[in-house]
Amino acid sequence: MSLTTFLQESFAAEAHDGWQCTPERKLFTPQIAKELGFSPRVDVLLEHENLGKRIWIEFEVSRADPAANHIKYAVGHFFAATSCEDIFLSMVSNHITSGRANLGASTVMLMRHLGVSAFQTPLLPAFGAVQIKELNHLTSSELQTRSIDIAGEMRRALTITTPAFQLKSDEVYYAGNEFEVCLNARQWNADISRPANAARWGKRTCRYFVYDGQSKIFAPCKFCAFIPIAYWGRASLSKPSARSSVMTVPDYCALDQSALKFDGGNAQTHLRNRLGFDANDLQRFPAKTEFLEWLSNHSAQVRVHRDGPVILTATRSA
Secondary structure (H helix, E strand, C coil): CHHHHHHHHHHHHHHHHHEEEEEHHHHECHHHHHCCCCCCCCEEEEECCCCEEEEEEEEECCCCCCCHHHHHHHHHHCCCCCCCCCCEEEECCCCCHHHHHHHHHHHHHEEEHCCCCCEEEEEECCCCCCHCCCCCCHHHHHCCCCCHHHHHHHHHHHHHHHEEEECCCEEECCCHHHHHHHHHHHHHHHHHHHHHHHHHCCCEEECCCEEECCCCCEEHHHCCCCCEEEECCCCCCCCCCCCCCCCHHHHHHHHHHHHHCCHHHHHHHHHHHHHHEEEEHHHHCCCCCHHHHHHCCCCEEEECCCCEEEEEEECCCC
16 A cells, blocks of 8 residues: 555545545546546545535655646646636645755646646655655555544645635635745845835734745744735636735735734744744754844844744755
8 A cells, every 4th residue: 555545545534524535536527538638636535515615635745746736737727617616735745855846836826826726735744755755665554553643634734725814805825835935934035125015014023933944034934824815817717816825014914904813823833733844942043143144134123022033944855
């Protein structure tokens, strides 16, 4: 048994609260499959009859090209537009390298621009690349003994694909993956350099900060943990979305004034528990000097909480 087969069976057994789970569900109708000459399947389909919602899930355990399934789903949408209640979700393990995971995550953003409801999130983030490789070669009985939190994986799938807040015409979601979190960090640093945005932001007390190791920059955790998505013409390629999936300072300030549960505690809990980020005390953080320099450069916008800063970093293996 492969890890994917184990996950398919486990998701089917775990589904509850009105959700039904079907493994190996075909993406295309027989007619479209005949016209295209291929008929891809998703690993599992979650359906909720009362909500009318369907989540097409791919488990990317060790695929060489993790964006291939994204493209297959987008092709299906191109030839027969999916419903606004149809959602594509790629769950990516740590056995897939950062670059390839980022390719999948950026393909998700392209799919959104084409009007497709699409997301990417970690699969079994508590397990490193070597552990995933080992799990993928175990028998079903052996996998049963490995403390794989299927309920947690199911909760992540449902949480990532469900809006957390509403902001005007946008739906605001939890950031689904490291790539989106780091794009938000870069956006904060770009936005705050503009006087109008700096004035909107003011000076805020922060305890949790995200570190983007590629860009060597930091940003407030709460800003990085959410993304607004506007699906303009969600089910039609003739009206693609004009919004990129990043938080902005104007969006953040508007949300901060209107959403009661939009807080730093939810943000850091999400990054740590759902996306697998590590929390680092500043004194033991390798890039301490860089953080202090960044903080000095943004002293007009950020004051550190009296309990001291905590730096959140992604744990994905390169």
